[in-house]
Amino acid sequence: MNTTSPQISMANIFRFLAQSMRYPDAEWFNEDFWSVLINLLEELQWQEDKAELTRVKAGSKDFLEDVQIEHTRLFINAIPHVVAAPYASVHYKGDGTLYGIIAEQTKKFYREKGFALAKESDLPDHIVYELEFLAILANEDPEGQKKFLKSLFTPWFEIFKSKVLEEAHHPYYRVVMNLIDFFTREEL
Amino acid sequence: MSFKVTRRKFLQTASIAAATLPLAKVVSAETGFVRDPFTPPGSFEGTQTVTGGVCEMCFWRCQLVGKVRDKKLVKLEGNPKSIDNGKSICARGNAGIKLLYDPDRLKFPLKNVGERGKPVWKQISWQEALDECGSKLKAVQEKYGSQGIAMFPHGASAKYPMDFFEKVVGTHNVSEASFFQCRGIRDSAYMSTFGVAPGESVDMPNAKAILLIGCHFGENVHVSHVKAYLKGLENGAKLIVVDPRYSASAAKSDIWVQIKPGTDTAFLLAIMNYLVQKDKYDKEFVEAHCVGFEEFKKGISHASLDWAAKICDVPAKQIQEVAELLAANAPNVSIHPGRHVSWHGNDFQRIRAHACLTALLGAIGVKGGFVKAKGVKVKGISWPKVAEGGEEHNLKLMADKYHFAPPGTPTELIRDACITGKPYPIKGCVVWGQNPMQTIPNQQRMVDSLKQMDFVMCVDVMPTDITMYADILLPEACYLERYDYIKTGTQWNFADKHQQYIAPRMPLVDAMFERKDEVFITNEIAKRMGYGDKIPVNTLEEKINKELAGVNLSIAQLKKEDGIHIQDGKDPYGVSEDFEVQLYNEDLEDNDYPAVPTYIPVEEVPKGFTRLVYGRSPVHTFNRSQNNVWLHNAMPVNPVWLNDEIAKKMGLQEGDEVSLVNSEGVKSSSKTVVKVTPGIRKDTVYMAHGYGSRNPMLTVGVNAGVDDQELITKMTIDPETGCNGMRNNFVKLVKDGKTLDIPA
16 A cells, blocks of 8 residues: 555654654644644554553643653753763764764765755754654665664664663653654564 | 554554644654765765864863864864974863763753752753843842852853953952962962962973972873973973872972971971071072062071971971072072962962062073063953942952952852851852862852852853752853864973964864853843843954954964964063062051961861872863763772871771761762872872762763862861862761771
């Protein structure tokens, strides 16, 4: 069956997952986004996740701020320490600092496929960029997508995901990690 | 979670329509990518050399070049054009890359939605962060007056905001750690003696003898300074090192004076008295340039060799030997002024003695002596002085104390006002590049000061301990990512061709994330406080260009010149006829301070304790570099040096893990290891400063080693300057939970 428009496409899925990992602000982390997320969980029959998210949201005084604080704690700066910086080179093939070998390899891969980051000073191995790039590849280069997943994405994402799942306080990022995992795993 | 649907099934399910999941409608229109036709390797894979870097891993500011590959900084080196550090940079300079790419670095503006000291951070926009800083500081100013705002600045980037708060907002309550907990006493004491701040201006390469009081070059590494020192030794200079510890410098010395801490002034007085009594001083120089010699002579006449020997716990013969060696090599002797000199709360008098001894030996303006380089002056562009009001809220004048304080307000006067609300409340605090938790003694007083504030903001590159107390925490671009300070100077060896250089800091790479520079941040706060019309420059680049225009240069020109402009210099030797040395200082007398250098005893070590002294590690710049993964691996903890005989009596061995507790019952939060050595006095322990951070956001440096500052709780204040003395605290060691007395 054709999976392109108007049906769901993997490109749109990856764009959605990339969006879900951006810093949440009112401009996009709104009822429309939420409705799509909940419907996605419904279609996937992830009833427990859907129920937990719905319950936590209903019980929150300021759901957006809760997710913002959790995002900051997990991915930016936090006490006692940032849980999982969302960059490949912090977790894989290096000494735990930014812009390590895998970041350079990732940037090279983008270039070889004819793309570059719009802001050159940004780090190429941020999870949002990698998911956006998977969206591009999904449309244009399925073989490239497989290669990118295997060699550059999955190895570090496995480590990253484990850290987030272990230490996340908020169900939103647990669900997002599982969604990314679900849609990027090689064999299902 | 149960996986009831596979990905394939999910994607193939006909019922799933775009109408149910309008994914494309809830994502951003733009991605982070642009199409960029592939260019074959070779054109972009080469490494480019970017010039214009000026290091800030410490304060010496060596000139750098960056090796940049595809927008990534891969290596730092000394700029080969430099006549200062040359191609050399130190371990810290090399490790700047690991600061740049440290994942713990601050990246976005953060708001504390928890409490001070136990923060819960939320990323916010710059707009929101600046609105909050501007409105909260304005509210403090309107309610309590400009004096209700205090500032703790440090580093090149803090000068522009400091000028804003002092000159435009109008608060006197600015306290720089580099003055009040470091070198301010030195500058004030030399100003009161020579009329000029000394810097480290001794001509060591051309000296016949060098006297170091506590300086430990080799552990304290400033590249061109160490070059000058080593050149002097290479040229045959005799080296005298006065230190309770067998430091890296002591290891190269001809005479090592293992002095009792706190007694250095007595040592210097005895030398000066000996020189005067034996007619071994430079009569011609004293007659031509010195004021108050007779009063001075009388004032130090009690300081016999035996008197000093008893106080200093060193042989009288050794003091005599030092005096003779200095006299024999005069006037070509370097009496080093020191750098970090806030030791015991009697330091102004000691540093005055450095200057007076230099004068007695006639070691001014001559080869090997105290010689100020003749560098080029680049006038800074900053805020205009527009604040109304004079000195009515100046805490220093209100207290009628510390009449010889360096610029700014002594830290303890600010903290007193914070804690007591008297003589007026201080309710707003700006911390910029300083970490007062690890630079100022008695951390509880800092915590108490911050907790009572209405608003606290911090600007930094790293989440240091103080940032845990911020309401708003702003990420600053680091020295590799911004324009900034214009470094000027001369060739380091005056025996070489006289040259001057001008080297502005220029970015080697673009700033990542949302880090901003000091001009942007300060200007935006100024606008929100109603001072938009006073803004002197719109960007940091504009500021540097305007400053360079004053010497007929520009950033574009400097780029053409590989980052450093070099021009002919001037011979620095000689003394002007009107140069005056105040051996006896009437202004001091008028303010009831000793007018002639005077030894003021410090508290003796209580039974069962030992004195804690500290110094520098060659691979760290205090806590600033603590989280640097390369430097951490080079020296992960700061061993506590313990005399071998004492260790034996205590049953301690090299490498034993210990914590420390001080005489006021304050325990170190973390542990370190014991270094057993004959190279330290029995009544003293030593450790490198700047370890044991307690901010867990520093994932590498947290709890690595012991924070000596945590144990420095006993307050001693230098009466002339108001600076903190920090070596008057006494400790015991704790092993396996058992507190061990230190045997006599």
